[in-house]
Amino acid sequence: MRKPWKSSAVSIAIATSLVLAGCSSGSGSDSKNKGNDASSTPSASPSGVSASGFPIVPETIKLKMFTRIAPVNGPFKDMPVFQDYEKLSNIQVEFIEAPTDGFVEKKNLLFASNELPDAIYRSGLTPLEATRYGAAGQLIPLEDLIDQYAPNLKALMEQYPEIRAGITTPEGHIYAIPGIVTLAAARTDKKWINKAWLDKLNLKVPETTDELYETLIAFRDQDPNGNNQKDEIPMTARAGQPGQGLPVVNMMSGSFGLDQQLGYNINIDNDQVQIWMGNDRNKEMLMYLNKLYKEKLLDPELFSQKEAEYLAKQGSGKTGFFFDQTNNNFLPIQDQYVGIAPPTGPNGDRLQAQTSPIARDFGAFAITDVNKHPEATMRWIDYFYSDEGSTLLRFGREGEHYVLKDGIPYYTEEYSTAENQPKITPYAGGGAPHIISDRVASYINPPQVQEAQKQLDPYMPKVKYGAPMFDEETAQRVNVLRNDIDKYYEEQSTKFIAGALSFDKWDEFRSTLNKMGIEELQRIYQEAYDKTKS
Amino acid sequence: MESAQVDAAVAPLRRRSGRGGRLLRQMAKRYDLYLMLLLPMAWYLIFHYGPLYGLQIAFKNFNPGKGILGSPWIGFDHFERFFDSYYFGRLLWNTLTINLFSLLIAFPIPIFLALIVTEIRGKTFSKWLQNITYVPHFISVVVIVGILTVFLSPSTGPVNKLIEAFGGSPVRFMESAGWFKSIYIGSNIWQSMGWQSIIYIAALSGVNPDLYEAAKMDGASRLRRIWHVSLPGIVPVIVILLILDVGHFMNIGFEKILLMQNNLNLESSDVISTFVYTTGILKGEYSYTSAIGLFNSLINLTLLLLVNRFARKTSETSLW
Numbered sequence: 001m002r003k004p005w006k007s008s009a010v011s012i013a014i015a016t017s018l019v020l021a022g023c024s025s026g027s028g029s030d031s032k033n034k035g036n037d038a039s040s041t042p043s044a045s046p047s048g049v050s051a052s053g054f055p056i057v058p059e060t061i062k063l064k065m066f067t068r069i070a071p072v073n074g075p076f077k078d079m080p081v082f083q084d085y086e087k088l089s090n091i092q093v094e095f096i097e098a099p100t101d102g103f104v105e106k107k108n109l110l111f112a113s114n115e116l117p118d119a120i121y122r123s124g125l126t127p128l129e130a131t132r133y134g135a136a137g138q139l140i141p142l143e144d145l146i147d148q149y150a151p152n153l154k155a156l157m158e159q160y161p162e163i164r165a166g167i168t169t170p171e172g173h174i175y176a177i178p179g180i181v182t183l184a185a186a187r188t189d190k191k192w193i194n195k196a197w198l199d200k201l202n203l204k205v206p207e208t209t210d211e212l213y214e215t216l217i218a219f220r221d222q223d224p225n226g227n228n229q230k231d232e233i234p235m236t237a238r239a240g241q242p243g244q245g246l247p248v249v250n251m252m253s254g255s256f257g258l259d260q261q262l263g264y265n266i267n268i269d270n271d272q273v274q275i276w277m278g279n280d281r282n283k284e285m286l287m288y289l290n291k292l293y294k295e296k297l298l299d300p301e302l303f304s305q306k307e308a309e310y311l312a313k314q315g316s317g318k319t320g321f322f323f324d325q326t327n328n329n330f331l332p333i334q335d336q337y338v339g340i341a342p343p344t345g346p347n348g349d350r351l352q353a354q355t356s357p358i359a360r361d362f363g364a365f366a367i368t369d370v371n372k373h374p375e376a377t378m379r380w381i382d383y384f385y386s387d388e389g390s391t392l393l394r395f396g397r398e399g400e401h402y403v404l405k406d407g408i409p410y411y412t413e414e415y416s417t418a419e420n421q422p423k424i425t426p427y428a429g430g431g432a433p434h435i436i437s438d439r440v441a442s443y444i445n446p447p448q449v450q451e452a453q454k455q456l457d458p459y460m461p462k463v464k465y466g467a468p469m470f471d472e473e474t475a476q477r478v479n480v481l482r483n484d485i486d487k488y489y490e491e492q493s494t495k496f497i498a499g500a501l502s503f504d505k506w507d508e509f510r511s512t513l514n515k516m517g518i519e520e521l522q523r524i525y526q527e528a529y530d531k532t533k534s
Numbered sequence: 535m536e537s538a539q540v541d542a543a544v545a546p547l548r549r550r551s552g553r554g555g556r557l558l559r560q561m562a563k564r565y566d567l568y569l570m571l572l573l574p575m576a577w578y579l580i581f582h583y584g585p586l587y588g589l590q591i592a593f594k595n596f597n598p599g600k601g602i603l604g605s606p607w608i609g610f611d612h613f614e615r616f617f618d619s620y621y622f623g624r625l626l627w628n629t630l631t632i633n634l635f636s637l638l639i640a641f642p643i644p645i646f647l648a649l650i651v652t653e654i655r656g657k658t659f660s661k662w663l664q665n666i667t668y669v670p671h672f673i674s675v676v677v678i679v680g681i682l683t684v685f686l687s688p689s690t691g692p693v694n695k696l697i698e699a700f701g702g703s704p705v706r707f708m709e710s711a712g713w714f715k716s717i718y719i720g721s722n723i724w725q726s727m728g729w730q731s732i733i734y735i736a737a738l739s740g741v742n743p744d745l746y747e748a749a750k751m752d753g754a755s756r757l758r759r760i761w762h763v764s765l766p767g768i769v770p771v772i773v774i775l776l777i778l779d780v781g782h783f784m785n786i787g788f789e790k791i792l793l794m795q796n797n798l799n800l801e802s803s804d805v806i807s808t809f810v811y812t813t814g815i816l817k818g819e820y821s822y823t824s825a826i827g828l829f830n831s832l833i834n835l836t837l838l839l840l841v842n843r844f845a846r847k848t849s850e851t852s853l854w
Binding site: 104105108109111112113114129132133135136137138242243300303304479480483484487488490491494495498500512515516 | 597598599600601615619620621688689706708709710711796797798800801812813815816817818819820
């Protein structure tokens with residue numbers, strides 16, 4: 001979008017040169033703005049869409065869906081769920097797959113150029129995007145369709161009212177439906193510590209941040225893996241995506257009294273919303289992490305490693321302490337690790353701040369205005385919000401991919417390896433629109449993970465507020481403010497932790513945050529919070 | 535370059551024809567030349583002038599659902615937001631300094647290289663030198679950044695191993711704001727000096743050999759001959775290339791900088807083009823970043839006009 005214009009102005013000036021060819025993407029954004037306004041409500045008669053049962057439509061229809069494909073996945077068309085469901089529903093889905101790297105870019109260009117598929121699947125729309133594209137008429141409102149054509153989703157929304165509150169705009173529209181996770185253990189990252197090392201060094205499980213520090217030093221110095229080399233990585237975490245916070249901060253903040261309410265760095269005290277980024281507690285946490293980093297207790301690749309590298313470290317057995325939702329990435333050496341409770345911080349805080357709401361994956365599925373069969377599409381997706389549909393999605397075919405034990409599906413041996421399992425299901429890699437309940441969680445919630453979750457349970461926040469939905473104008477304002485603030489916060493936090501910025505600059509950091517409008521942002525979140533309370 | 539040649543070929547025709555009728559006759563006569571001109575003209579119209587239409591979203595609140603024309607006008611709000619932004623100063627400073635240093639340091643090097651290659655007597659050696667220096671040009675940016683990361687890695691990179699061997703402590707080159715510009719510009723020079731020197735070598739071979747003979751007769755030393763014959767001989771080429779370089783002054787290096795960026799070196803690696811990408815494409819703020827891009831292009835255009843005028847006054851060589 002941008003590049004052609006930039007190079008054009010230049011090229012006009014030096015009109016003789018073909019040297020700066022720099023034209024990559026086309027200039028499609030202007031060509032296709034025909035008639036969206038008229039078609040934003042589905043008025044066409046639902047041509048024979050059955051209200052329940054299969055097939056959904058008497059005659060085969062075709063739908064195009066844009067989706068994200070994770071590095072671990074195989075092609076969607078080879079997945080048993082889509083092959084079988086096509087026969088069952090009589091709806092043929094052609095997936096346009098974009099790899100996780102560059103997915104956001106492709107998704108945005110799709111909307112900007114208005115060349116939309118019928119639906120977007122596993123789309124990871126942000127609340128802002130849902131509001132923006134919904135208000136623009138590119139996404140159609142789904143609330144009525146859910147009422148009539150999505151019995152499973154509707155039942156879930158009635159059972160858990162917070163789902164509806166978390167996805168409905170102030171105007172009362174739902175533009176995207178989330179992945180729903182009723183299984184608590186799938187909403188937290190566990191704190192995995194190397195029990196084998198603890199035992200070998202005669203240490204007990206660290207209960208406080210100071211003890212954690214001592215433990216990590218022992219991991220570093222006393223050669224717990226016994227190979228006479230200092231190759232142990234005492235502690236590591238994900239590197240994180242720009243704009244989504246620093247994972248290591250999110251994992252540790254609860255020990256410093258920093259909660260993560262409303263989907264942001266927010267504490268709620270007596271109904272007062274407080275954004276804590278400039279708070280002294282945050283300084284305390286960053287100083288602690290800086291201490292770990294300086295002493296080489298924190299992985300030096302913490303800020304640069306790729307997801308695949310991080311997962312490989314989990315399975316290598318060289319790490320002492322790290323964070324993940326499941327044990328799936330270190331299954332071959334799972335006996336070495338146990339999940340522990342969050343350590344108590346210097347002020348006595350002990351909280352598992354990092355936890356997602358029940359509507360865990362916001363914006364997992366949405367229907368666009370070019371879709372001629374919105375009713376059928378809604379019925380198509382609704383199946384995955386039933387245990388039966390979710391089983392098909394996650395486990396494939398009975399006998400071939402899974403066996404039932406006491407009514408619960410378990411992968412067969414062939415498909416319970418980290419290599420084969422993600423190839424047959426689109427849930428691996430995260431963000432697929434479906435229900436994750438304890439009925440379909442044998443793989444992600446084995447006893448070891450259940451045990452780790454039990455360690456966290458006593459320290460979960462009493463109430464967890466999801467990210468609020470703003471009206472379009474406010475959402476735009478929040479976006480403007482957060483673009484600057486989040487970028488600044490992430491960059492400076494990284495520098496504080498890595499020691500590239502001294503804590504003498506803390507006051508400057510705070511005043512810059514204020515200048516960027518953190519108080520206005522806090523006010524907006526306060527108002528949104530007040531609305532959900534009343 | 536094709537279009538330049540065509541332009542040059544057509545220009546005398548135009549001058550001779552003058553009035554409309556005669557021009558048409560001429561065009562009919564030389565229709566093949568005009569047909570050749572069509573292709574580059576279509577290129578510019580479609581890819582360079584056409585998109586200018588979309589530039590209006592810099593003054594609008596672009597909403598993809600409403601399209602470019604349907605989005606509401608909001609005037610200079612996006613520009614104001616950018617000028618007031620915390621990042622404005624840093625972005626402008628980094629963009630200007632990275633490019634200015636590139637120009638100052640990296641621009642003369644291919645000229646030296648070309649002089650060395652042409653002055654070397656042993657033909658095999660000069661061919662070798664030429665080939666070795668221009669091979670890196672063909673390596674893709676992604677691979678270059680990969681090479682940098684591997685070589686400069688604090689734990690396993692040979693550079694840091696060398697530093698350690700001499701008793702130093704490893705430097706986190708890729709994660710330091712202080713090192714960013716040196717690494718960026720240094721690797722650029724390594725990659726492109728050979729390729730860029732080709733055009734100078736070509737220009738040097740066009741310098742009249744009689745001039746060298748005459749200078750030799752007058753007893754001029756080698757350095758004197760370079761200074762008084764070779765360099766003046768290629769000044770027009772140098773000036774044109776300088777102007778072309780200034781022409782994309784504000785835009786170069788986008789991919790490479792983006793790949794090298796991380797939170798720890800952002801202080802000196804955050805430039806306008808990468809900011810436009812991360813804010814515009816990844817966060818969907820098309821209008822805001824169009825405004826930034828437009829601002830960027832305006833600076834660039836100003837620079838270009840200044841340099842061109844300066845070149846015309848001082849060296850009588852310029853683009854127009």
